[in-house]
Amino acid sequence: METQTQVYPRVTVMSVKGRVDSTSAGELETALKKLLDEGKSNLVLDLSGVEFLSSSGLRVLVTTLKAVRKTGGDLRLAQSSQRASDAIDLAGLDVLFKSYGDREAAVASF
Amino acid sequence: MGTAKPPSPPSERPTRQVRRLKVRDGAASLTGVCDFVEAAASTSGFDDRTSHACQLAVCEAVENIIQHGYQADSGEIEVTAQTAPGVLTVEIVDRAPAFDPTRYPIDPSATLREARVGGRGLLMIRRIMDDISYERRGRQNILRLTKNRSFTGV
Numbered sequence: 001m002e003t004q005t006q007v008y009p010r011v012t013v014m015s016v017k018g019r020v021d022s023t024s025a026g027e028l029e030t031a032l033k034k035l036l037d038e039g040k041s042n043l044v045l046d047l048s049g050v051e052f053l054s055s056s057g058l059r060v061l062v063t064t065l066k067a068v069r070k071t072g073g074d075l076r077l078a079q080s081s082q083r084a085s086d087a088i089d090l091a092g093l094d095v096l097f098k099s100y101g102d103r104e105a106a107v108a109s110f
Numbered sequence: 111m112g113t114a115k116p117p118s119p120p121s122e123r124p125t126r127q128v129r130r131l132k133v134r135d136g137a138a139s140l141t142g143v144c145d146f147v148e149a150a151a152s153t154s155g156f157d158d159r160t161s162h163a164c165q166l167a168v169c170e171a172v173e174n175i176i177q178h179g180y181q182a183d184s185g186e187i188e189v190t191a192q193t194a195p196g197v198l199t200v201e202i203v204d205r206a207p208a209f210d211p212t213r214y215p216i217d218p219s220a221t222l223r224e225a226r227v228g229g230r231g232l233l234m235i236r237r238i239m240d241d242i243s244y245e246r247r248g249r250q251n252i253l254r255l256t257k258n259r260s261f262t263g264v
Contacts, residue, residue, distance in 0.1 A: 022137045022173055052144065052162075054169055055231035083162050089264040090166070090237050091230040092218045 002049075003031045011110045012040040013078070013103060017049030020057030029060045036064070041073025044106040050084040058091050065096060074098070078106035126194045127153055133187040136176050143172050143189060147200065150191035154198040156260065163261040167238040168200050170231035171211070171253055179206025179251070199256045209251060210244045211235065237264055 001024035004015045012035055020028055035043060045061070047053075065075045077099040080088065088094050100106035131146045133139040144165040151161035168189065175187055190201045216229045216236070236242065241256040 019141065021140050021169065022177070023140060052165070052169075054140075054166065054173060055234065056173065058230060082159060086159070086163065086261075086263065087166060087234070090163075090234040092233060093230070 001027060003028065005031075005035070007040070008107060011042045011044055011107045013044040013046055013107060015046040015049060017051075019052040020050060020060075021052060021054040022056040025054075025056040025060050028057065029063070032060065032064045036067055036071075041068040041071045042110045043068060043073065043075045044078050044100075044103060045075060046078045046103050046106075047080040047084040048078075050081050053084045053087040055091060058087065058093055061088075062093065062096065074110070076100065076106045076109060078103040126192065129191050129193075131189045131191075133172060133189060134184060136180075136182065136184060137173065140169050140173065143169055146189060147191065147198075150193050150200070151198055151257075153193040154257075155195050156198065156257070160257065160261040163238045164198060164200070164255075164257050167235045167255055167257075168202070170235050171202050171255065174209075174211070174231055175202070175204045175206055175251075179204055179209060197256065197258045199254060202251075202253045202255070204251050205249050206251060208246050210246070211253060212242050212244045 001016065001018040001020055006013045014031065016028065061075065068075050075097070077097050079102055080099060088097065098109065100109065129150060131143065133143060147165045147168045148161050151164045156164070172187055172189070176182065185204065185206060188203045192199045211232050214229070214232055216233050218233055235255065238261060239255045240258050243254045245252040
């Protein structure tokens with residue numbers, strides 16, 4: 001798994017690529033926690049490069065969502081790959097996240 | 111793991127194949143399990159989306175055994191895939207304490223306050239696979255997951 005972060009004035013976008021399963025979920029959690037520790041709570045996750053997303057990865061997304069909402073922020077999803085989108089739907093977690101077809105729309109939504 | 115190869119024309123596919131994989135390295139083996147299921151699903155002639163759904167279901171089941179059954183200790187898991195055109199059956203055998211995933215209660219609704227992601231893997235398995243059966247034989251848990259229809263979404 002690889003992550004890449006782009007910081008805008010009010011929003012931070014993290015692009016995630018590759019497999020997010022129990023072997024890489026911790027790495028994603030650490031990267032997201034670092035953003036929270038820096039006070040960044042308006043987050044967009046660009047999931048266009050995600051090839052596999054297991055419940056371990058979904059757990060990190062929900063944990064982060066809870067944390068940013070507590071501080072008045074939000075975690076929104078952008079251009080999820082079919083595979084990421086299927087995993088989120090199958091887990092019944094699609095109702096928790098605002099999702100956007102492209103990252104510009106997700107950034108502009110804040 | 112990448113895009114699945116296009117399935118072979120039906121005339122080139124053998125009618126029934128069995129392949130086996132032994133998992134001994136815990137979570138580090140999950141990519142190998144996915145590759146194994148991807149190859150089996152391709153032999154059954156499933157499209158990439160259905161193949162991915164099967165990989166997700168089997169990996170969730172194996173991950174549950176590693177994390178909760180063996181509690182992250184090393185323990186052997188045997189995965190057997192039986193393929194025929196349009197049908198994939200994956201049998202997962204472990205020697206962890208008895209656990210019947212078909213009877214575990216799951217609440218499919220999710221609110222942020224209550225969202226426990228525990229149990230989500232089992233929900234995914236139930237939503238993906240067309241038939242799920244469990245048997246406790248001696249000291250073995252035997253879970254059979256069958257896919258016989260294309261996955262087109264929840």
